[in-house]
Amino acid sequence: MLNVVGNLPMTVDWTDTATAIAARIADCATAHDADDSFVAEGFDALEEAGFFAALVPAELGGGGASVGEICDAIRIIGASCGSTALAAAMHSHIVAVAAWRWQHMGAPTDGLMKRIVAEKLKLVSSGGSDWLKSAGTMEKVEGGYRLTARKAFASGSPTGDLLMTSAVYDDPEEGPTVLHFAAPLKGEGVSIASTWQTMGMRGTGSDDVVFDGVFIPDAGIAGKRPQGEWHMLFHIVSMIAFALIYAAYVGVAEGARTRALELARKRPADPMLAQLAGEMENALLTARLAHRRMVEIAETGTPGPETTSEAMQLRTLVGRNAIDTVAKAMEVAGGAAFYRKVGLERAFRDIQAARFHPMQEKPQLDFTGRVALGWDING
Known part of the structure; x- marks a missing residue:
């Protein structure tokens, strides 16, 4: 049993x-x-x-x-x-x-x-659209706050129950303060705007969630922090979250590689084709190794600026090499890759989304450089 x-x-x-x-x-x-x-x-x-x-x-x-x-x-x-x-x-x-x-x-x-x-x-995140600055406003009322916001990139919103999100309260004493809370995805004042018509990852349901004066009780506030500044919560998120998110992109790259090889094996032997396949294999191995280290950090790391820096470096490496893998898969497959029915065209579009999660490459380079130089990470 x-x-x-x-x-x-x-x-x-x-x-x-x-x-x-x-x-x-x-x-x-x-x-x-x-x-x-x-x-x-x-x-x-x-x-x-x-x-x-x-x-x-x-x-x-x-x-x-x-x-x-x-x-x-x-x-x-x-x-x-x-x-x-x-x-x-x-x-x-x-x-x-x-x-x-x-x-x-x-x-x-x-x-x-x-x-x-x-x-x-089922939980939905607005972190990709909020990050350190957050968005939306919280108005203090008796017993809580009124939330007015439009949250983009809310993947899973068609079936989600709670949006784990944040918004800005203009505290009269402490200034702009980001409040973190769970907001209902169903009920009065909540609507889903069907905005998700995109290049790739079209099935994620990452529509905008609109809150029009939704009440969030005082007891529902899970945390608060100064707007725009690094907080320990974000070091924990950076340490753990991106290993899970970028696993999806490694998977897309692996699927593209498998399909490309299936098609290429039907073609005559060609040294140029072998070299293209080798370039694809190198890119995928780099993505896999970097992602393996992301998982190690997520499971055994200690949150802080140094860990965040490494996790974000790895996020850049995984994303860049996953994108390169799929691009090479298109070349390995040849002209057949251009047909939608083959599936590589969808993988090529889907993998492009790896560019856009925080921290994108240029902000990551700035953050990593600041950590290496011993500078203030808040700029």
Whole structure:
């Protein structure tokens, strides 16, 4: 008899589970890419497998999976459907950060994680559009605040329950202050604007979420910080989140490489083709090695400027080499790659999104340089 924790098996082979899910949703990926629709089948399959509670510690009723296990699952799914992988990673990184804070800092994030298990919550992040400065306003009212904001890049918003977000309160004593909280994605004053018509990753449902005076109680404020300045929370996020997010892009690159080789093996032997394949292999190996180090940092690192610098350097290396891998895959496949039915064209578009997550390459270079020189990281 299988022992269970909550409603989840105590141990799940996420490699096998992800492989089965990837095969199940492969045919749907093309359709969602064609009409900009959300990858509902992928999320349904993940929910059936207990994925959304997988990173919740077993003591709190979750799956107790490691960051590395879930990165592998996201990577495998990404080879089949980049949108499912990326949207799933956005939920996963929030849970991973909450688990780390509870385990290592005694932070009161256990209530959220228990709710994820009991209520089967799916979390959505606005971090990519907010980062250090945040956006939107908080107006102080009796018992809490009124939130007015428009949050972009909210991956998974069609099916999400809570947006883990922030907004700016103009504190009369402390000045512009960023407040962090969970906002409901359903209810009065909340609407989803269908803005996600993009080059790639079209199935992530990364629409804008609009809040029109939504009440956030005082008790719902999870933290606050000065606007625009580095805070320990962001060092924790940088240490953990991007290993999960960029697992999706490594997966897209691996899927493109596999398809390109399938096509190239049907062609006559050609030294030039071999060299192109070798360049593709070098780029993919670089992305894989850099991502492996990202996972090591996420699982064993100590948050702080030095760790953030390395994690962001790796984010740049993974993104750049994943993009290069897919570009080389197009060359290896030859003219066939230009046809949508082959799948490489979609991978080429999807992989471009790796450019746009924080910290983008130029800000990363500035941050890394400041850390190396011993300068103030807040500029």
